[in-house]
Amino acid sequence: MTEVPNVAQAIETVESHLHPKPSFALADHPVPTGREEVWRFTPLRRIASLLEETPDAGALSVTIDAPEGVEVGELNAGQAPRGTVLVPGDRLAALADSGAPNARYVRVPANAELAQPIFVDLHGDDAAARANVVTVLVAEPHSKATVVLRHTGSAQVLENVEIDVQPGASLTVVSLQDWADDTLHGGEQTARVARDATYRHVNVSFGGNVTRLHTNVYYEGPGGRAELYGLYFADAGQHIEHRMFVDHNAPDTFSHVDYRGALQGTDAHTVWVGDVLIRKIAENIETYETNKNLVLTEGARADSVPNLEIETGEIIGAGHSSTTGRFDDEQLFYLTSRGIDPDEAKRLVVMGFFVEIIHRIGIADLEERLIAEVERELAETVGVAKHVREGE
Incomplete structure (x- = not known):
């Protein structure tokens, strides 16, 4: 397998309960008890089947519609660039990687500017069947593209998405979770943003029984920009959980996070946990994260936890905010x-x-x-x- 990227080596040195040690080895990710900080909001009994080592049952049909000139293919386990951006940060991501023999691969060639989006459609027809899915997206230098991941239907889904935004590239990734109400979905989407590259991620979650998604960003050089936006709407009994980690591990980088959610119905539950880490080397960075929740009825609950970890004072600005209320x-x-x-x-x-x-x-x-x-x-x-x- 290709050498583990510098982000994994860097995160291992961070003494924080917010950052479990990333590893491809399933043994490094034991079944959680719920007492761990990163699992305390998640209804573990409801996702017990996702935490088991289960082979892919072909529960998802995956189709890719890409403009001419875009390379679409598959990558075996250990075949680069698979595994060069995302190193699993929890048990769900490790199971997704080990249980997916082949990854979908989409490459936008250097200097290409796509007028039409690339659509990756993932549809399930069996709420009791497992799907382990890995997708690798590469935007080569100075390219410009939009990729839309559309999730529909019913399944038990573990999904990893690796996103490599190379120098000078501009990539937008839209992830739409429009599942049926019986779906379980655990996912991790990690982007590496290179020098002078621009990355925009839009996360939209409506359906599903339980949805737990990680959205991560780190940098490979100065000048990188990342914007993470999200919206979610939880109905009675639904659990929708979004976790963000922006690792400012390079100087002169920028990030902005803005997630908004609404809840209605008894036992509707949303969780947003945002974490921005500013390393000692990351001078002259600018970052801000915000989360807003609108509670529409009695019996709904929104948990919102913004975090800032700052190791240097030589920054342009850093802040966060969180609000939860009614109309x-x-x-x-x-x-x-x-x-x-x-x-x-x-x-x-x-x-x-x-x-x-x-x-x-x-x-x-x-x-x-x-x-x-x-x-x-x-x-x-x-x-x-x-x-x-x-x-x-």
Whole structure:
């Protein structure tokens, strides 16, 4: 196997309960008890089947639609560039890697600027069957592309996505989790951002019984930029968990994280844990992370934990924020005082809460689909939208 990248060697030296030792060896990732800091929010009984060593049962069909000039293929275990970006940080990621004999491989050639997105569609038809999936995305120097990962249907899914953004490249990755309500999904998506490269990641989670996703970024040189955006909507009984780790291990790098969620229904539960590590070498960096949650009904719970670990004071700026609350009474009063129906006012507040993130995707058809999905979720809480009632 290709030599483990410097990020793994660096993380091993960090004395922190937030960073378990990365390793491909399953023995280094015992079955969690729930007392560990990185597992304390996760409903382990509900994902017990994901924690078992189970071979891939072909539960997912994977199709890739790529423009001309993009290389699409497969990589065996140990075949580079597989394993050169992502080293599993927990048991789920280690099981995904060991249980996937072949990885899907997508390479955008140097200097190519794709006018159309690359679509990777993953669809399941059996909620009791395991799928172990590894996808490797490479944007070669000075290329520009968008990749959309679309998850639909039912399955028990362990998924790793390795993302290599090479010098001067600009890559956007959109990961849409639109699962049926019986799906279990554990995933880790890790990007290496090279010198003067730009990486944008948009995470969207709506469905699933339990969804637990890690989104990680580290740098391979100065000048790298990373923007991580996300939105999620949890209904009764759903558990949606997002964990971010941005490792500023190079100077003159930039990151911005903005995740927003809404919850409705009894036992709807969302978790957001964001961690930014600024190493001693990472002078002149700038970073900010924020998480906002909107609780729409009684019985829902949102946990939000932002973290900053700073090893140098020679930085441009670093900060974080977290808010969780109900509808903004002032906004609702402003709208209703101007004759807007109270339910319509609530809908407008929620759509305004999400629309900034949705428009960052930059794909009109996908944006329209997400807006329609939010409207569908809101129909359970505040009724059908006025323009639908009136047949517009």
